[in-house]
Amino acid sequence: MHPDVLITGAGPTGLTLACELARRGVPALLVERAPALFPGSRGKGLQPRTLEIFEDLGVLAEIRAAGRRYPAMLPWTDGRPGEPFALTPTATPTEQVPHPETWMVPQWRTQEILYDRLRELGGDVRFGAELTGFTQDDTGVTAEITGIGTVTARYLVAADGGRSTVRRTLGIPMIGETVDPRPSLVADLRLTGLDREHWHVFPQAPGGPLALCPMPGTDDFQLYAQYEDGEPDTSPDGIRAVVAARTHLGPDAVTEIRWASDFRPRAALAERFRTGRVLLAGDAAHVHSPAGGQGLNTSVQDAYNLGWKLAHLLRHGGDAELLLDSYQAERLPVAADVLDISTSIHRAGPLAGQPGTDRRRAQRGKDTDQLAVGYRGGPLSVDHREPVREDALQAGDRAPDARLPDGTRLFDALRGTHATLVTTATQPPAAPAGVRALRHDAYGPATGHPTLYLIRPDGYLGLVTRNAADLAPYLAILGLSD
Structure with a gap:
């Protein structure tokens, strides 16, 4: 051991x-x-x-x-369904973002x-x-x-x-702080009486809002309930009671409870x-x-x-x-x-x-998809270009996907445990073991001074420079110099 x-x-x-x-x-x-x-x-x-x-x-x-993609939310009031609406926006894959939607x-x-x-x-x-x-x-x-x-x-x-x-x-x-003093209940259960194409929400239910979301690849629904008063009862009888009290379903509609927990958001x-x-x-x-x-x-x-x-x-x-x-x-x-x-x-x-x-x-979207998460200004983000536009791809940014000259994806080249050196130069410089070098113009034109982009093993730009002499000191930090 x-x-x-x-x-x-x-x-x-x-x-x-x-x-x-x-x-x-x-x-x-x-x-x-x-x-x-x-x-x-x-x-x-x-x-x-x-x-x-x-x-x-x-x-x-x-x-x-x-x-599956997130289902549309279907609000219910007094046993009647309302107009469905999307919680997450529909998005189309692009060359830079191959997976643009949240997956449930x-x-x-x-x-x-x-x-x-x-x-x-x-x-x-x-x-x-x-x-x-x-x-x-x-x-x-x-x-x-x-x-x-x-x-x-x-x-x-x-x-x-x-x-x-x-x-x-x-x-x-x-x-930190308590986000909401009201307790909440989350549970996995099986029930009858609701379709599996919608995330059913009961926003004005007595005692607090409740939602039932069908879980893909299963027969389960995830229940979420917020309590205005009292404490959640996580027992099977307690869960059946809250479903019956806050929806148009009876307690017998809940056929099985598979897991339950209560919490206070913090x-x-x-x-x-x-x-x-x-x-x-x-x-x-x-x-x-x-x-x-x-x-x-x-x-x-x-x-x-x-x-x-x-x-x-x-x-x-x-x-x-x-x-x-x-x-x-x-x-x-x-x-x-x-x-x-x-x-x-x-x-x-x-x-x-x-x-x-x-x-x-x-609503979820750009603020929650985490594609903009980056490490500009961090200790491993080194950009030797001066000046650099704020909207330009910089050290610390996520390396976007792109189409390579042979028709394959840049993400295919990044996949694995290695770092990747991308250059706009006609001939990539020699790279040590643990670094894959390739030529690629999508991050900048092959004109003027060629630019080197060293992509870390986690897909973020570590070093951006126009001077190949900057490469060895950076790689030494990662233990990848010859």
């Missing part, structure tokens, strides 16, 4: 990180205190940027097959797909294994795991949720994402309202950002402090923005269509 990386928590964050490390040949141990994967549909919306990540991880086909997949199915991919890559999860304590020094982390014993690792990543044992052991405070951010050799990711680092479908996506992107950096440090000898420090420098501001966005959408009305809802603020 001497993995390079110990990961606690086999949710979307831990599974994504474990996949990233496994495909790079980094020994990792992923432990989960529960006896099996999380069974609920909770985080069901996958944003366009996350779909791009899943394409790189090799699971997009399975994600597509397991899901129940969280449990997303986790199953990631788990299957992890096992394909040679990894696995140790279930029923809980971290009970740990210490760290300059060389690594020593942890006690129930069912395993003592584990020593070079790094520990906490992906163990909003009540993270690791974060509390480190003494890192969560700073927005909180860890004061820091790293202490020494221990790092926080996903809900261990940030929690917020589910409005806007940001939580699972932000967590997956934490893991995607961190995974290649740990691998380059451990396998290639990259700059340890710069790579590790860049994780917090890049992801903490993103998480802070996500808290603001999700809180704003929640307060606009978590169920679009309820009284007082500003539908334009509640």
Whole structure:
């Protein structure tokens, strides 16, 4: 039990990180205190940027097959249906954005797909294994795991949720606020009496709004209910009672309850994402309202950002402090923005269509698709051009997809564990192992001074320069220089 990386928590964050490390040949141990994967549909919306990540991880086909576009929302009043409306705008794929729409997949199915991919890559999860304590020094982390014993690792990543044992052991405070003092209920159930083509919302129901969303690839509906008074009853009888009280359906319409949980929406951010050799990711680092479908996506992107950096440090000898420090420098501001966005959408009305809802603020789109997430000004974003227009593609930006001269996609060339050097020069410069070089004009014309674009393994522009001599020092940071 001497993995390079110990990961606690086999949710979307831990599974994504474990996949990233496994495909790079980094020994990792992923432990989960529960006896099996999380069974609920909770985080069901996958944003366009996350779909791009899943394409790189090799699971997009399975994600597509397991899901669907968001259904239109159908508001009900006094047992009568209203006019359906779209919560997410319809979008057409473009050369730069191949996956423009949010895709709905129940969280449990997303986790199953990631788990299957992890096992394909040679990894696995140790279930029923809980971290009970740990210490760290300059060389690594020593942890006690129930069912395993003592584990020593070079790094520990906490992906163990909003009540993270690791974060509390480190003494890192969560700073934030209660988004809504009213409790909410979420449950997966089966019922009769509603079609599966709409997301049924009951915005003016007595006791608080309620929604029933059909989960793709299943016979389930996800129930969401907000409580004006009292506490949610998560028992089968309690769930049947709230459906009967707030909809035109009777309690017998609910034929099965498969999972249920109650919560109070809160927005909180860890004061820091790293202490020494221990790092926080996903809900261990940030929690917020589910409005806007940001939580699972932000967590997956934490893991995607961190995974290649740990691998380059451990396998290639990259700059340890710069790579590790860049994780917090890049992801903490993103998480802070996500808290603001999700809180704003929640307060606009978590169920679009309820009284007082500003539908334009509640609607999803450019602010929630996470395609504009970037790291301009970050420690790994170096742009040597002067001047650069604000609207120009810059270091720190997501590298857009494009069509290459041979008809293939740039994303096809990016897929994998390597960095990619794109140049407008007639002949690409020689690149070391771990870097793929190609000529491509879509990011700029092949006139004047040729431009070099070094795309990081996570698909963001790291270095942009017109001087090939700038390439070697940057690659040295990543441990990729000859």
